[in-house]
Amino acid sequence: MPTKRSLFLGFLAVGLQGFGGVLPFARRMLVDQRRWLSAREFTEVLSLSQFLPGPNIVNVSIIVGSRFRGPLGSVAATLGLMLMPFVIVLALAALYARFADLAPVRGATNGISAAATGLVIATGVKMARALKEIPWHVVMCALTFVAIALLRLPLLWVLAVFAPISVAIAWWLMRR
Amino acid sequence: MSTSVLAELARQFSLLSFLAIGGVNALIPEIHRRVVEMEHWMTDADFAQAFAIAQAAPGPNMLIVSVIGWKVSGVLGALVATVAICLPSSALTFAVAHVWDRFREAPLRAAIQHGLAPVTVGLVLASGYILARTVDQTWATFAITAATLALTLTTRLHPLVLLGIAAALGVAGFV
Numbered sequence: 029m030p031t032k033r034s035l036f037l038g039f040l041a042v043g044l045q046g047f048g049g050v051l052p053f054a055r056r057m058l059v060d061q062r063r064w065l066s067a068r069e070f071t072e073v074l075s076l077s078q079f080l081p082g083p084n085i086v087n088v089s090i091i092v093g094s095r096f097r098g099p100l101g102s103v104a105a106t107l108g109l110m111l112m113p114f115v116i117v118l119a120l121a122a123l124y125a126r127f128a129d130l131a132p133v134r135g136a137t138n139g140i141s142a143a144a145t146g147l148v149i150a151t152g153v154k155m156a157r158a159l160k161e162i163p164w165h166v167v168m169c170a171l172t173f174v175a176i177a178l179l180r181l182p183l184l185w186v187l188a189v190f191a192p193i194s195v196a197i198a199w200w201l202m203r204r
Numbered sequence: 205m206s207t208s209v210l211a212e213l214a215r216q217f218s219l220l221s222f223l224a225i226g227g228v229n230a231l232i233p234e235i236h237r238r239v240v241e242m243e244h245w246m247t248d249a250d251f252a253q254a255f256a257i258a259q260a261a262p263g264p265n266m267l268i269v270s271v272i273g274w275k276v277s278g279v280l281g282a283l284v285a286t287v288a289i290c291l292p293s294s295a296l297t298f299a300v301a302h303v304w305d306r307f308r309e310a311p312l313r314a315a316i317q318h319g320l321a322p323v324t325v326g327l328v329l330a331s332g333y334i335l336a337r338t339v340d341q342t343w344a345t346f347a348i349t350a351a352t353l354a355l356t357l358t359t360r361l362h363p364l365v366l367l368g369i370a371a372a373l374g375v376a377g378f379v
Contacts, residue, residue: 043262044263046262076300078324080293080297080300081222082294083289084227086264086266087294091297094298094302106294109264110263110264110290113261116263117258117271118279118282120257121254121257128253131377132374132376134374135376136375137256137257138342138345138379139371139374140256140260140374141253141255141335141339142339142344142370143366144255145255145332145335146348146350146351146353146356148331148332149333149349150352150356152329152332155324162322164322167322169322172326172330173326173330173333176327177330183327184219187225194322194323195315197319198315198316198318199312202311202318203311
């Protein structure tokens, strides 16, 4: 069973590795390298993390930490995960503020944000492909998109209306 | 002044913490709505830069929240915003993780997961749309977004390679 120290160090490594998505690196550390979880356990932890609100990878660190070492285990794992990325991103922000007047720095930032936007859209498209077998999923997805992206409605209202409706439809179809 | 800004950061982001279904990527339109449109803490250009800086750092993509906090109120602001986006949802996760396994076979759990999936996808697609509107102000950036999208869908190139190419194009003065 991992100690609090090894939980901290394990997630510290994950935080430093992940670019554009940390989850694959978390899986490698937890399942392949340190063998704290089986592949099946990891999938269960991940699906619970995605189901609950909050950053998925933070939820993974909370669940894994608490499973082995209780509340302090969660704190150790989450601190390990967040510490270095937080320091690095602030250093980058400070550097950017200092050198934003230089054209190459501005160019690099514009390029990165444009490419990262493409990555987000690609993630959405890949997820949407998995939905297209189920017509009412496509409708629900489209309605959410229109409400948030085009009508710019507050997320709280959209979730308060769409989430229960969507879950009720799923429930009703399962019971039939 | 500064204390009230910190309190407002804490309030806004701890509320968002509970709404972050499908991770922080799905939350970007709402963060943009609150931070740029309602609170006027930053401009569209600032938001695009914060997004870029967060993407250039390793780690979870929620770091955009840290950069926004930093922009609004320095290192303390970054700390407050980051803790605020993590703490409420983490406390909930900690509480639920212990009872969740008992409901492994419950049909309601399956219905919730199955029902939330399309909403989450809609949120991520909305994030892509809002980001594109914020970020793609020129033909060059629009072309980079489109090319990255196409390459991600058709090849197995690592995201970091694509970000690197885009950064290099920017340094070279094409963007």
